[in-house]
Amino acid sequence: MATVTAAAVAATAVTGLSGAPARAQETEVLAVDFAERTGDFRGGATGTLYGFGDEGAPTAAVVNGARITNSSQKAPYGTQHPSGDAVKVEDGFFAKHGEDMYIYVQDYYPEWPYNGGRRPGDDRTYDQATGTYTAEPNGVWDFLEVVEFVAEAVAVDSDRPQDYVFIPYNEPDGGNWYPDWPNQKEQFLADWQATYEKIQEVWERHGLGHARIGGPGDTRWQPERSADILRFAKDHGSLPDVFIWHELGIDNLATYRQHFADYRALEQELGLDPIPVNITEYGMLRDMGVPGQLVQWFAMFEDTKVDAQTAYWNYAGNLSDNSARPNGANAGWWMFKWYGDLAGSETVAVTPPELNAVDTLQGIGAIDEANRRATVLFGGTGSDVTLDLSGLDRSVFGGKVDVEVREAALTGAEGLADTPRVVAAANGVEVEDGRLSLEVPVYDRYAGYQVVITPDSSRDVEADAQAQPWTAVIEAEDMALTDAVVYTQDPQAGGGWKFLASGGEDVGSFDKATSRAEWTVDVPEDGAYRLQVIGGAPGVPGRHALFVDDTAAGTIQYAADLALNANSRWQYRGSAEVLVDLTAGEHLLSLRSSEDGATVLPNSDITLDKAVLTSVATESTVYPAATFRLEEGAALDWANGSDRGSAALQGEGRADLYANAMETGYYEIAVDWATAKASSLELAVNGAPATGFTADRKGRWHSSATVHLVEGINEIELRSPEGATVRALTTVRDRGADDAAVSIEAEDAVLLGSAAVTALADATGSNASGMAYVGWVGNGAANAVELPRDGFAAPGDYDVTVYYANAELSGEHDYNPQVVDRLLQVTEGGTEVGHAYFRYTYSWDSFSQRSLHVTLTTGDRPLRLGNPDAWAPNLDRIVVSPRVIGDPVTERR
Template structure:
């Protein structure tokens, strides 16, 4: 099914007419914008161990996903090798972070904690660093752990008042107190002791009241909760935030009942309503899947609680809701859309089944100040009829502009592009505040966003029509030879699996003759990007692409997670390949063999979906002001000739999150207006890059050629003297890539133990030239050096490092204990940049991570290493100036 504008959307005023768009009766999602349900909370964007080390995930991913709360490892914790709260707090609090939770039991390396046994007094702890000697000292061991962890937060954190300390995690499960009848008194006494010790440490540092969360049960436990609340009320030790977990498939139907029971219990006990955090929610099947995530988001937003996605795999990827080191998967975009509602009020949404499992659900919100209304929805295979009412004429007028975007599954590691507009309307009539929109559904796993504004100056229909042509097909719908279609039942295995787009994928692609073919019509001669969503389990692999039975290149896959049967072949990534096609019909054939005789290395790769996108004209992607995040006083303007633009002045800021499917240069085009001589400052990923200027009043189009990184790029817009920005467009400029210098590891100068390894082609590696430099770091002398050939000038650069890191440390029942490796960059003897490099699943599989650097000389070599630990293995490094040439401005 195409995800482009060919998927028509019917829109009518509510006059009783039946839309012709849907082939079957659509499901109705009713949204009443006049019935407000409270300020948008945004708490469901929380994550458990979503952060690994600094920069894993990158700041652009964190900010864009609007993460407001997270639970991380305690200082000195040994449960996991990364995720220390104090080490990641700067990135978390940088923009939207509010509450940093600590799992205090994660001091222990075992799962369940301490072997599942409540500690006694068998150790004596050093309260300075958490080390211990065997032998008791008259103090409960865990109380000593509580003291030194709390002390570390109080003294090492720059923002201890923004921490929430969670002493117990799943105490009703295998963690110390499963027998409530026999262990209730023990737990209650321990709760009191822990509560008082935390407050004692906080008082020691004049920090006031420490926020403590509990009890942290595996599920809603009414008997335990009653006993704990009664005891805590009587002993002045009520938790500041009440927490429990909602994990299973059925919790989508039962959560609201649990929430209501808890609130009723509070009222019965005479306790004022406490904040709630559902500190773990969702199963493997829900992560990275927009149509699943929106069902959870809608429940938690409706009840105005915070909630955190569960930690099923490894730290540092927002619970499987990012792709690659800096990329978005479809789940990330649903987080981003959810965060975009910040600043508005939620409204009444009535789905067909309010408390159902795997059903249509949604969130509606209105931002009166900016005259913007939004609906997010997903979770059904049926087409959806949006029954919209309460559109206040004083806010929206009698004619509105509407844009609808579609966000289809790309796999946990599959790179998602900016979700395309599938329908747009200029000046749609609103009758009595009502509107109906019938929207075709790609599949139940897709998510959708609708934005309504008053009529804008820009032509939203023309902007939508100007999007790059694209088409897609499910792998199971291709012509298959030597391969098998597998159904991925979303309710099988208790939710312990990753879902496939369309509910099916293609596997057993393990014969010489295995192939999957798609006959597709393309609109014009040009270059197209083929993207294949598939799973390469634990090793990189390859397929051959044939076009009309002629060889057209190799599809190179990076390795994907293959920890166990839950992830093997199902934790899907993406591979991209550019191919030139003439206008008309072509048969694209994905094959396991390039010569018909031998299989390509590691070609037994599952196929989920294949997409084709026209990129010949630079794949222009427009980001309208109606979708900007408006910060520090910025607002949408609804008068004059730039209606719907973002008005900026002084410290006002507009943020947007632009996708680069490939690292390289893009013409960043800003459409804006001014009433006098003015300028717009453009910052990318936290660094100022360009300033575009106009010498008087008018409407302007300014362009700067800027280096963008693969994945998500956070772009910030400001204007000291005042401007109204209508939109920003990114246009790929491959010709400009000649300004970048690529240096293979085998051409670098090697120092100390650093050495080059040549990989056999049979490994299926995606290393360029099948070679890399390893044994870098773990001592200042073990490094690689890059001469200043081709970039002999001071200035701002991006260093894109193609690297491998498959290091793990320790054992865990289900979490791969990944280590984020640090790489430091020196110019001569001065450090100019550093970054942590996340897991790549295999030492033969290479990803990319960009480090921004400012160089002050023209001739000092760049030295890459790590004085204290091993650095990642390096395939190559690309050095690119962040800005090429001078920005231009022309009247429009």
Template sequence: MKRKLAVLTAAALVLGGTLSTPAQADTNDVLSVDFAQTTGAFRGGATGTLYGFGDDGAPTQALINGAHITNTSQKAPYGTQHPSGDAIKVEGGFFAKHGKDMYIYVQDYYPDWSYNGGRRPGDDRTYNQADGTYTSTPNGIWDYLEVVEFVTEAVATTSARPRDYVFIPFNEPDGGNWYNNWGTLKDTFLADWKATYDKIQEVYARHGLGHARIGGPGDTRWQPARSADILTYAKANNVLPDVFIWHELGINNLGTFRANYAAYRQLEKDLGIGPLHVNVTEYGMLRDMGTPGQLIQWLSIMEDLKIDGQTAYWNYAGNFNDNSARANAANAGWWMYKWYGDLEGSQTVRLTPPALNTVDTLQGIGAVDARNKRATVLYGGGDKPVSLRLTGLGLLGKRVDVEVREITLSGAEGVSGTPRVIKALDGVAATGGALSLDVPTYDRYAAYQVLVTPAQDRPVVVSPVWTASVEAENTALTDATVYFQDPQAGGGWKFLASGSRDVGSFNRPTSKAEWTVTVPRAGRYRFQVIGGTPGTPGRHALFVDGANPAIVQYTADLALTSYQRWQYRGSAEVTIPLAAGQHTLSLRSSVDGAAVLPNSDITLDKFLLTDVTDGEPTAYPASTLRYAGGARVTYDVPGARGYASIRAVVAAPTRTSRRGRPVTTTSRSTTAACARRTPRSR
């Protein structure tokens, strides 16, 4: 008998999945996952952020909880480096659910970059430790040491969780911040490291807080010679960091990251220390932010190494470094974070991509939750269809259900709804615990979640809501230009375009992009544009079959440099009535063909059309939830053989299933399920 798994809501359409054939596999990228070979407990620390939190409520708690952020680096209390991001002000939201380690950049107390004009301070000031003010007179104490004391005192006395802080005394000291000439300044740095380390410990001891955790050195990149000098000195002087830190930022770092990590661990062995915990507190370039197919490449490395990492801060605080959208909405990057966080409680497993340590290639993470009988694969980054070779599925039974969900690039400020099930295999045989299947890849910037469970009675189907999409460059264009956006151009200092192309020079009264599309029924449809408005709000007119223009209103997306401002993408939506059948949707820069609409010179990336006649019903199967407080899925319930339930310590009254059989639920199980409270996408 097939097993029934409880769901929160239900909607059904049937689409069968197909297994792979040898001919298909020859043209596909092959991803092999062995769920019988575990590689350790899921760490979950790779989606940390640098200034990902702005102020209390930004991001909102729904975004924070869903993204499962366990570590973040923020501004020192009362710091002046940025207008927001103060660690004390954001710690409530951070620690509310998944937050574990709050790092602070102590040097961010200074208002400029690089700090103090890039010059190591001397003794030119006297600080008032009560409020942080200072006078321009020397007092015999190094000025920065007074800053360190003030910042540490603020954490010790005003934080509700001072033991969960990690102090980073120096940020990128090799990059122009006081100690870039190692040949002449090595001894100065080492003495300063000890002085700041000891001062932080002194303050915590003063308040009975025990050992204060300290991270460093925080170099711009892996620096083997500097690291050896620092660790040798730190060991000899009993000032070893609790967390070893460096940054991995460039495009090529995707290929060298593992080798750098291996070199660091070998250095530890050579020196007879550690192993220390590692946090790469800045990783990734602009091109990686909000792009699931890029993010999964980074996450797979750090999860494989069981270390933590934090996305770099390039724009502004409070949006997980361009991995959430608007005030309380998900972009594609946020969904990648959520999928990664959903692996909590799992064991990672052996996954073999086509190539390791190769930039911009198919990579992934495999994990198994044996207690809840759930196997997951997250992957992306390749530009070919993927053939999955799954083995070790014996714990799920002889027949399994498979759901494949997809996240496509939506831009940093572009809103992305709940990922759709694009492929479903219902009750297929996993002969010998093995299964092979093919998944068509949308483009290399997308990412995919493959969820395998025991066969269930609920229909395992593709998402029932009709939707279609088209790249702007693939529409019929008039007086507009297609631009190629090379993902590796400019050293990664650019936001990516879906399909690596977009449409610009949309600045004449006759500029238009036309999409011929067939809709299945009469009703209301949401037309969404993913595009870039360079710093000012803008407008377009959407014509349906040459008539009835509706105004598409764009918000002002963040404008950075003159080069990047055309690439920072958001989304705009308008709802239109459509009859069943074929239509031509014409997005134009003008209503009358004579005068352009205000600020209509907008970069166009992608169009999406979704049937919203009945709203957008979304099913959150119990197999996709996070479980806490003792909640778990049980597939064999006494008295209800062949059915499943979510069970916890205290059971609520039994309800009746759709077949009249009892299904046990609990009050804790649903409140623990973050997937129920994902941010609104509209």
């Protein structure tokens, strides 16, 4: 067996606590046998409950990158939540990877539990045309009328009704109508039959064939209830098309596999063919956004080849706390993305140190023979990991392989996670008898890891890893602290009703004028560095002062984070970023609650989790072909020696990649590619064509263009109708090009109708630029903000980036904040050129950014921002940026 130690593999290691490489106390072994196949990759564990709010919340790039295949949403016209209507979000869901849209039919009711927890009787008469009702009986069970209205709405309003699954009952064993099984069994079974038949009746009326129905939807695995329901449904021709129950809590990481085995055994006992399973709610608060936790759930569900949906604990439209900001990734999102990258593979046998154990090392292994690519995802331990890899077939991988290890470390629910760094890489490692031992240093138990193994490629993976920008990280509890307190965040406290802290601890009580946290760090060169602080500003924006070597160096401005209750207040963490110039050598970075040591800054009592310092002098990220998603016949090409391992594109073949931008602005997008003849390469960004490159003959080429990217995830699609091979795509930040953008403070724009300026007091701690914003926009076409065409007086494609606040809530719920996504419409001379929904920002004083693409056809007609039908978000600043500046350049290599 070839053994590759951490020292030999490591090309660039993210520095760990106190600036030293992260080390653990012991090593655990994860065995992966690529010769033992366990089935086609299913990829259904990235499902989500109410992960979608309104159209574009979350954005298409975030949804597609996470490869969401199934989601449960609100019934059409339902009143349980103000957003999340299945039909309204279906276009974005089905656009790329969406397969099955589930509907919680009972979410037609506004109350939780539904109808006050009581089974409805016949007290109402529903108007099937509108869904409204009068309070009088009509001889029809009230819920049956609701079921008919919901099914009819999907049949008529949806473009994809055949891809819906109806869930008539959600948690009927809990507080929803049928908790007393001995006394309510017969009633439930009769009701199941009635609702099943009603849905089928509607489908038959519309010629839609068989309607898919899921159930029973119990709060947990209920063997007695499940047996009774399946036995009855078999006898009455009403078997569910998808069998559903929930796996919530901490111990479910240990008990789920037995529950699943018991279910399959029950099917056999009853003489039933296997029914597809969807665990439509799984995980606790503590699991969301945490790659080392999520991979444990993913592994179980992928092993059993079921679909599963993250539970909805907070608000709709953020993938159950697995995305950050309106368009960003947190660390958990990257685990979703890595898992989705396995599409088209076969899974393989993985042996962890202990199976069916809570909070332990678990993993997923997969092999894509067509592309000669093997992947291991793992996490869940604080110990270093030895990967014992076997079954690396010489006919697939050859005698030598390239290895790359990427790390996603916890950034909090709202903390922006950059593209995961390569923390270890090796070129041409010899494989003996199909075996390879790889030692991976682990940052902490909440981090997740991706290992990609391919045949020895023409790309120097070690050199690419070494070329990454320098970075260092420190846990807040390891900083030098003054008048602040270290708190332990037990991952199993409160039954999992909490959010986790990197390293298991954070720093709070940062509420005195003398509170400070300091970090001595040695930087390698003169230049600009980005300091990112992961911390929680509970419900309001706040500030810290930054000092470098005891000299004031700026303000760290935090946006507000969720502070709904004790489970989120202080624990729901975001991130703040600031650029600072440093000279080479040792520096003391100091975060302080006061600028003068006497006066506390507004809302400075912010929990601190960790800090990351990254060089941005040359801020580049390489996306190699080995990490591309290859669609429509595109594949990795291992036949061409000089470009082996490149992605071969031809005709409709497409490569998708998801590039993170820590800042909205201009980036050089550079592509290394090759052609066998004259050809072209087309590049689309965030769903719209951006630029193209042309080669006039056979050759190897380096092409580049300056393209506007938006904060967070940017979906990049590459095509070459005539044929080409792409080795890698690289993004390089170009701050000098930002002068091409036009920034307009909303208060300096033309205000129409009720639109009015509000000045913000410094005491709010707001992150509004100029401490003012424009509100009362919308709720009528006359109430708008107008932008004259100063500085962008040319037709063409633009990104409009809006800095906004939206803290609107509607209705009440036991635990979900009832957030409203506000719509903003952009018109040019009265013609709509774009619109987008703007998600919740936690506070009216806290501003986020959301970008939308527009194509302008004139050079003089003003842009108008508003909403004729409802209130638009409050507007702080608008930045209009040409999507591409200059001409693309192609050079022969």
